[in-house]
Amino acid sequence: MIPRHTADLKGEDFIPYLLSGFMSKQYKKLSMAEIWEPLLPNKVVVPTSTGRYALWYFLEIADLQEGDEVLIAGYNYYVVVRLLVQKGLKPVFVDIDPETLGMDAQDLAKKVTERSKLVVVTHMFGCPANLGDIKRVCETNNLLLFEDCAHAIGTFYQQQQVGFMGDGALFSFGMQKILNTFGGGMLVLDKTFAPRYQPDPYTRSWFASFAETLFYAGSSFFMAPGLYGWSIHPVIKYAMKQAEKGHTKLRDLITPSKDNPDYRFKIDSRAPFQPFMKKMCELQLARLADNVLSRREAVNQLKYAVKDVPAVEVLNEDKYGFYNGSYLGLYVPNPEALTDYLEQNGVFSHPHEFFDCSRLKQFADFKNHCPHAAYASDHIIRLPSYPSLRDEDINKIAMGITRFLSQ
Ligand SMILES: *Cc1c(COP(=O)(O)O)cnc(C)c1O
Secondary structure (H helix, E strand, C coil): CCCCCCCCHHHHHHHHHCCHHHHHHHHCCCCCCHHHHHCCEEEEEEEEHHHHHHHHHHHHHHCCCCCCCCECCCCHHHHHHHHHCCCCCCCECCEEECCCCCEEEHHHHHHCCEEEEEEECCHHCCCCCCHHHHHHHHHCCCCCEEEEEECCCCCCCEECCCCCCCCEEEECCCHHHHHHHHCEEEEEHHHCCCCCCCCCCCCCCCCHHHHHHHHHHHHHCCCCCHCCCCCHHHHHHHHHHHCCCCCCHHHHCCCCCCCCCCCCCCCCCCCCCCCHHHHHHHHHHCHHHHHHHHHHHHHHHHHHHHCCCCCCCCCCCCCCCCCCCCCEECCCHHHHHHHHHHHHCCCCCEEEECECCCCCCHHHHHHCCHHHHHHHHHHEEEEECCCCCCCCHHHHHHHHHHHHHHH
8 A cells, every 4th residue: 555645754763752751861952953054044943843833933923913914825724824814814815826836926916915914935745936026025015924834844945945035934843744753843033033932831731742742653653655554544544434423533633634614723732842853853854855856756757657648737846946845746637536546546645635725614704716726726636755655656656547537
């Protein structure tokens, strides 16, 4: 079986976690700023519980007023939009460039008003967004810029790791992301935008945090291709069955990207960033360049193998810079049907990981017309691109796509 995502951790990556009890003194001495310095020089780095905490903290220090407008791409992770709404801000949805799934700078310029204060740009799937033009719109109109780099460690714009151009940027080290520390994330701030905010102290129980990290560590372990089929996969099947009966807890835990209108950010909902995570960052950053090259190779091989299938449309991932291969997306006529077909053949994909938030019911107050975002929402399928994919795996995926779409 080919899982849609694999943590791609090596044995050594689990050691900091397993030793965290004994090594906590040494790990506490490590500095996140130093670990990230080569990629993000001259930045202030604030470790956070998860990526969304980084956005939350940024919104707290960014001096925004209730009702201020935040320009954000329609094709997005609804949680990010939810945080804006929860803060009393007004999301204004901007259409995307269909070739990169990132914000369209021309549409951005058209949607700026007197009340606009902030632009949130996402490097969707690890494709660099059109940062130059977007930054120019921000400068002309005196807007803050925040970069969502959740998919984009190893993504470069003008030879620099993305996240350098914004006033702030979020990074995520969640289980589904290219660098995984069993939860965790960070807020990156421009030095001129020095942290004015100290996060509230945690009131969450030690045990809840321990159990949560254990859950993510265990899940990351069982996501490996040889284990997935008889461990995680049956649990997901079970969770989906339970969800059909109205018990959605387990499903929401393992499929966080489903559109959930009841989701609200709570500051104490996740384990704090822990010192062993710094060591995990260090180990995985040392392999990042190799990881990215293998992923790009997998993406290129798959795109090449399906190039003669007329129903498939590909992205132009490197249009504005250097793509990290973290997510592989293709446009297909019916992603749900293709996902089902591939699954019968042992290949797992995701037919609807992100949505056109400008059309979601939960954001009906901010409804907007973003045709390219709508098209991506209805047609993008996410396929595996992790480095341990073998040639025969890629062939199997390509054959599945070709057979289904040539029927
Ligand atoms: C995962 C993700 C986030 C948030 O990261 P968490 O660590 O889950 O809070 C933000 N934006 C995008 C696009 C993501 O995929």
